[in-house]
Amino acid sequence: MKLDNIFDSALKDTLFTDKSVLQISYKPDKIPHRDEQIEHVASILAPVLRGERPSNLFLYGKTGTGKTLSVKFVKDKLIKRAEEAGVNLRIEYINCKLQKVADTEYRILATLISKLGGSVPATGLPTDQVYSRFIELVDEKKQLFVIIFDEIDHALKKISDNFIYSLTRLNSELSLAQISIIGISNDITFLENIDPRVRSSLGEEEVVFPPYNALQLQDILQERCMDAFKEGVVDEGVIAKCAAFAAREHGDARRALDLMRIAGELSERDGSRKVDLKYIDLANKKIERDKVLDIVETEPKQFQLVLYSILQLTKEMKKKNISEKMFTGDVYNCYQDVCTKTKNECLTQRRISDIIAEIDMLGLINARVISKGRHGRTREIKHLISDNILDKVEAILVDGLGL
DNA sequence: AGGTATTCACATGAAACTATTCTCTGAGTTAGG
DNA sequence: TAACTCAGAGAATAGTTTCATGTGAATACCTGT
Numbered sequence: 185m186k187l188d189n190i191f192d193s194a195l196k197d198t199l200f201t202d203k204s205v206l207q208i209s210y211k212p213d214k215i216p217h218r219d220e221q222i223e224h225v226a227s228i229l230a231p232v233l234r235g236e237r238p239s240n241l242f243l244y245g246k247t248g249t250g251k252t253l254s255v256k257f258v259k260d261k262l263i264k265r266a267e268e269a270g271v272n273l274r275i276e277y278i279n280c281k282l283q284k285v286a287d288t289e290y291r292i293l294a295t296l297i298s299k300l301g302g303s304v305p306a307t308g309l310p311t312d313q314v315y316s317r318f319i320e321l322v323d324e325k326k327q328l329f330v331i332i333f334d335e336i337d338h339a340l341k342k343i344s345d346n347f348i349y350s351l352t353r354l355n356s357e358l359s360l361a362q363i364s365i366i367g368i369s370n371d372i373t374f375l376e377n378i379d380p381r382v383r384s385s386l387g388e389e390e391v392v393f394p395p396y397n398a399l400q401l402q403d404i405l406q407e408r409c410m411d412a413f414k415e416g417v418v419d420e421g422v423i424a425k426c427a428a429f430a431a432r433e434h435g436d437a438r439r440a441l442d443l444m445r446i447a448g449e450l451s452e453r454d455g456s457r458k459v460d461l462k463y464i465d466l467a468n469k470k471i472e473r474d475k476v477l478d479i480v481e482t483e484p485k486q487f488q489l490v491l492y493s494i495l496q497l498t499k500e501m502k503k504k505n506i507s508e509k510m511f512t513g514d515v516y517n518c519y520q521d522v523c524t525k526t527k528n529e530c531l532t533q534r535r536i537s538d539i540i541a542e543i544d545m546l547g548l549i550n551a552r553v554i555s556k557g558r559h560g561r562t563r564e565i566k567h568l569i570s571d572n573i574l575d576k577v578e579a580i581l582v583d584g585l586g587l
Numbered sequence: 588a589g590g591t592a593t594t595c596a597c598a599t600g601a602a603a604c605t606a607t608t609c610t611c612t613g614a615g616t617t618a619g620g
Numbered sequence: 621t622a623a624c625t626c627a628g629a630g631a632a633t634a635g636t637t638t639c640a641t642g643t644g645a646a647t648a649c650c651t652g653t
Contacts, residue, residue, distance in 0.1 A: 484635090486635090486636095511596085511597085512596080512597065512598085513596070513597075531635095531636070531637085532636075532637060532638085533597085534598095534599095534636085534637070534638080535635080535636060535637075537597075537598070537599085538599095538636095541598095553597090553598065553643095553644095554644090555595095555596095555597095555643070555644035555645050555646085556595085556596080556597095556644090556645080556646075557594095557595085557644075557645040557646025557647070558593090558594065558595060558645075558646040558647045558648085559594095559595060559596070559645095559646075559647095560594085560595040560596025560597055560598095560643095560644095561595080561596060561597050561598060561642095561643060561644060561645085562595095562596060562597050562598080563597080563598080
């Protein structure tokens, strides 16, 4: 019986000792190649042990460079030491990217309050009341309060700058407690286009997390694989390749770990006793594939319509065997046809232009602005979806659009 | 031939409009005293 | 009477349209040799 085999192998032949080690949520007890940053952060925050307010701190670096991990690491140690030293210290971590948790001013305050042990209704209260409730709670005893805003750029896109600004100015209103803010962002340009007042108050100190290089990634993987996999399952070469893959993607450690985990899962499913080189390739494809499919599926209808039009046009071009270059105008015409056919409302060219630019940002298409001289300026568009998932993508689109 | 001016087909920006979701207020309701 | 609920006014927000302006180079048009 085939099923039995599957279940049997799931029970017996697992390659992992502890898969969670490779998951993002895992907190290792050492963080290789981040000593400098960790020390820096620690030295900035150290004054809390003397009961002084530390400077506000701003961290940036691309995804998967260990920002969150390092901060949490320092946070835990610091809390421990503060307890020993008898300092009243609170450090709260908030991820602004998680919608429903903290992507509006109100919600951020609400989460903070609930972490402080208070409670507010999920909705219905005026924001300034929540605000004063928060102040009240913080100020009820002498303490240092450090708030960590992860992915702060996400929040500030939606919320007005002066929320953070007023948070930083809050100290003057507090008599007993003191507040410090740690902002984490993976968009380096983010600080440049916000209110300068916020910039200077938030960025009293800055720490940059550079991307890992291939060798460092290799170290990290090595370390984790020792705990995650059984012995002899993963070869040196496999780790090296995995590191190389991730290093190409701006040194994203998260990516490297995902790759490793999925490669492990795939080879386990195959009943292999080792994680082979080929599984890294497979895993890479799978990640890519899942990412693309996920994007296509979750984008709004108008995006799907545009993407569908682009795919249709590519097909037509191939049939007629002309070069597969297409321009905004072509796409718009095709899009209009598709809209009438599917009875969707048709947006302006202006909007489609923006949508095309956005799909470009998502990496599904390549849209380059070129000038064709007398024949105007336009975008030259080409889709980047690899052939082996084209059918799947199309199926999703057809399904989603009710064609 | 070489230089300048035009012109195309959109790109890019700003402002206004619209529909939907959130916030906030006060009236009405409930339960306990 | 205090607490709670809930409808509807008003504000915030996202997505879009309208209007306006900008852009790079192939091409048309000169100009003097």
